[in-house]
Amino acid sequence: MTTPLPTNYEYAQALDAADNLSRFRNEFVHADEDLIYVDGNSLGQLPFRTIERMQAVIAQEWGQALIRGWNMGWYEAPSRIGAKLAQLVGAAENQVIACDSTSVNLFKLIIAALKLRSDRPCIVSDTLNFPSDLYVLQGCVDLLGQRHQVHQVPSTDTISIDIDAMCAAIDETTALVTLSHVVFKSGFLHDMAAITKRAHEVGALVLWDLSHSVGAAPIELDRCGVDFAVGCSYKYLNGGPGAPAFLYVRRDLQDQITSPIWGWLGHQTPFTFDTDYEPAEGMSKFLSGTPPMLSLLAVEPALDLMLEAGMESIRHKSVGLSSYFIELFDAMLAPLNFTLGSPRAAAQRGSHVSIRHPEGYRINRALIDEMQVLPDFREPDNIRVGIAPLYNSYSDIWETAQRIRTVVEEERYVHYPEQRLSVT
Numbered sequence: 001m002t003t004p005l006p007t008n009y010e011y012a013q014a015l016d017a018a019d020n021l022s023r024f025r026n027e028f029v030h031a032d033e034d035l036i037y038v039d040g041n042s043l044g045q046l047p048f049r050t051i052e053r054m055q056a057v058i059a060q061e062w063g064q065a066l067i068r069g070w071n072m073g074w075y076e077a078p079s080r081i082g083a084k085l086a087q088l089v090g091a092a093e094n095q096v097i098a099c100d101s102t103s104v105n106l107f108k109l110i111i112a113a114l115k116l117r118s119d120r121p122c123i124v125s126d127t128l129n130f131p132s133d134l135y136v137l138q139g140c141v142d143l144l145g146q147r148h149q150v151h152q153v154p155s156t157d158t159i160s161i162d163i164d165a166m167c168a169a170i171d172e173t174t175a176l177v178t179l180s181h182v183v184f185k186s187g188f189l190h191d192m193a194a195i196t197k198r199a200h201e202v203g204a205l206v207l208w209d210l211s212h213s214v215g216a217a218p219i220e221l222d223r224c225g226v227d228f229a230v231g232c233s234y235k236y237l238n239g240g241p242g243a244p245a246f247l248y249v250r251r252d253l254q255d256q257i258t259s260p261i262w263g264w265l266g267h268q269t270p271f272t273f274d275t276d277y278e279p280a281e282g283m284s285k286f287l288s289g290t291p292p293m294l295s296l297l298a299v300e301p302a303l304d305l306m307l308e309a310g311m312e313s314i315r316h317k318s319v320g321l322s323s324y325f326i327e328l329f330d331a332m333l334a335p336l337n338f339t340l341g342s343p344r345a346a347a348q349r350g351s352h353v354s355i356r357h358p359e360g361y362r363i364n365r366a367l368i369d370e371m372q373v374l375p376d377f378r379e380p381d382n383i384r385v386g387i388a389p390l391y392n393s394y395s396d397i398w399e400t401a402q403r404i405r406t407v408v409e410e411e412r413y414v415h416y417p418e419q420r421l422s423v424t
């Protein structure tokens with residue numbers, strides 16, 4: 001038995017005083033110092049450096065350089081930013097490129113993977129995967145003439161997926177295993193090494209969605225021998241709303257596959273304007289059309305911050321904060337009819353903690369509207385507390401638990417309608 005951590009505010013302050021990442025908090029805009037932002041797993045906060053960079057991009061690069069900007073660093077931006085992303089996902093150079101949305105990148109790689117294993121009829125995923133991933137998968141199956149079966153391994157506890165059940169579902173008929181590394185609702189962290197190993201033992205390919213793990217949990221794509229990966233940059237990477245996503249293809253597979261979108265920027269020589277498509281070498285062939293340059297360039301300063309902090313320190317603090325929140329949950333919130341919607345073991349957790357309550361939706365509304373706490377809500381009853389180690393403090397976590405307790409004890413949520421807002 002481990003001794004519970006103290007639940008008083010002074011203890012949170014002491015943890016903050018010992019935090020070696022605390023200086024990064026001031027790198028971010030805190031427009032309202034009283035607001036506790038715990039939704040970095042949906043949309044990361046704005047770094048000051050991004051403001052500076054965007055001002056320069058708009059005023060000097062777009063404003064003055066105009067079309068010349070493409071030869072002054074814009075054209076290389078997808079690869080340059082990909083190289084920075086590569087360092088965060090454990091990939092050697094020339095295997096990551098920044099482009100398109102996560103859903104579009106999933107489409108490109110699912111089609112490419114199924115083509116590479118065209119003799120196999122099965123695809124394995126799980127019931128906890130992000131809906132867009134499952135929809136894109138179903139769309140790919142439809143596009144290919146309904147020749148594949150998708151097996152979604154079920155969860156027995158709505159939080160996690162049993163590793164033995166997952167491995168048992170992968171066999172010689174499996175073309176592709178595609179999963180979210182960290183589950184969007186519960187924060188469950190899959191065992192990437194074990195699942196990738198199992199898939200390769202039977203000749204299947206693996207495609208990981210890193211949207212909820214990149215910038216929050218350690219990722220070792222090369223070491224695990226992963227085939228393909230995608231991820232977004234607007235969550236823990238703080239790239240901004242709708243920021244472009246990225247994709248990874250293991251180097252030895254790059255020559256074996258093509259993108260199903262034969263756009264001009266994926267051509268070997270786009271500016272010869274040939275009428276026949278010839279794919280570019282390496283990762284460039286996965287580009288499609290002109291990148292949204294303003295959004296793409298906004299990702300870069302945020303990545304530099306991540307690289308400065310270092311993934312090891314970020315993960316260390318993420319586990320510290322999320323474990324502390326669970327301690328406070330046990331002491332303050334479990335007695336108020338909350339249940340934990342995330343794994344207790346830190347090794348099985350990403351960087352958000354879900355807490356469940358029958359009145360979760362209205363509690364979340366009250367937190368946002370009158371308690372200055374900003375988490376998000378996922379059906380049917382999950383309040384997700386997203387923990388971003390670069391700007392969240394132990395005091396934030398203490399305040400979050402405390403204010404949730406106040407909402408429930410004082411029944412402040414009863415004034416809110418059950419009717420959901422468009423975005424929850």
Ligand SMILES: Cc1ncc(COP(=O)(O)O)c(C=O)c1O
Pocket residue numbers: 101102103104130132133180184209211212232245
């Ligand atoms: C795990 C996961 N995958 C995919 C997506 C969708 O990404 P996009 O909107 O960039 O296509 C999300 C969005 O939140 C997500 O959480």
